[in-house]
Amino acid sequence: MKALRFYGKNDYRLEEIEKPSISQDEILLKVKAAAVCGSDIRMIQNGYAGVTKETPRTYGHEIAGIIEAVGEQVTGYHIGMSVAVAPNMGCGICDECVAGNTHLCREYKAFGINMDGGFAEYVVIPAEAVRQGNVVPVDMSGAMTFEKAAIIEPLSCVFNGFEKAGIKPCDTVLIIGAGPIGILHGMLAKMAGASKVMITDLNEQRLNMCKKAEPEFLTYAGDNLKEFVMEQTEGKGVQVCITACPSAKAQSDSLELLAMNGRVNFFGGLPAGSAKAEIDTNLVHYRQLILTGSARSSLTQYRKCLKLVQSGILDVSPVISDLYSLEQYEEAFAAAKTGSNLKNIFVF
Ligand SMILES: [Zn+2]
Ligand SMILES: [Zn+2]
DSSP states (O other), X not given: OEEEEEEETTEEEEEEOOOOOOOTTOEEEEEEEXXXXXXXXXXXXXXXXXXXSSSOBOOOOEEEEEEEEEOTXXXXXXXXXXXXXXXXXXXXXXXXXXXXOGGGOTTOEXXXXXXXXXXXXXXXXXXXXHHHTOEEEOOOSXXXXXXXXXHHHHHHHHHHHHHHHTOOTTOEEEEEXXXXXXXXXXXXXXXXXXXXXXXXXXXXXXXXXXXXXXXXXXXXXXXXXXXXXXXXXXXXXXEEEEEOSSOHHHHHHHGGGEEEEEEEEEOSOOOTTOOOOOXXXXXXXXXXXXXXXXXXXXXXXXXXXXXXXXXXXXXXXXXXXXXXXXXXXXXXXXXXXXXXXXXXXXXX
């Protein structure tokens, strides 16, 4: 089978490797769509733990496909089933796992991160992922596509941040960062009944794409964000701010943009070793602010997001910008690196 193999920092190539076989308690997935994530680009540029010349890995954690083979001990799944696959799995027995937070398990593993993922024709779904419910059937009738199913993963991470920030009807919402993640945040906010969704980015091209994808969003590219936010909120500030960018300054500045009882979700992490964000705790104190963080997503959140997309409540197609064959990997990664478009997806 064809697989994109990563050997370390900026060292990767498309190879023909043996099609994997499965044991009794595993599933073999024929990949139909695998989306490129910002974290893939970081792993390509910086390398990743355990990925070496001797121990290459296949990246790709945003995956959907068709079940090709099922081990004889596996129940509930059959050959030919269309599925979306949540990437995170836990040990299954720690307190976080038992609470449903397998994505927060200390022994956390994920497709395309610390085991082989979806930038290949086939992926082995190991027993723990089968048992934990990572493989979710997708009804492909109607407007559903494998590309949309692959987007469920980033959407579920966004949904985690959305739940933490607690966006409610009539809330005013500001999203800092107009990439696909920022746009998905805006879509969920709109779905929840936000009265205004504002979105800002330093990159004007990104804002134009965002405006095209979601014309209802109020976009801002200037250098006086506070003035813009206060103008839009009668001087009160926003109820919710989401920082969908790797910027300590955005995190610090966000507090000043919040209204009384405002909530912020630090969605984007900061690069390792970068300066820490300064937090004005008096703002937190006097305005009763709530600061939240979120990382990855639970299987429950993943399944909810699949329902939202499959039912048509949420149309994620505006963020799907370009489709590629696996052979066009340089093109796909270059587009993802420059941020010149939205979601880049390999299709098979
Ligand atoms: Zn991702
Ligand atoms: Zn665990």
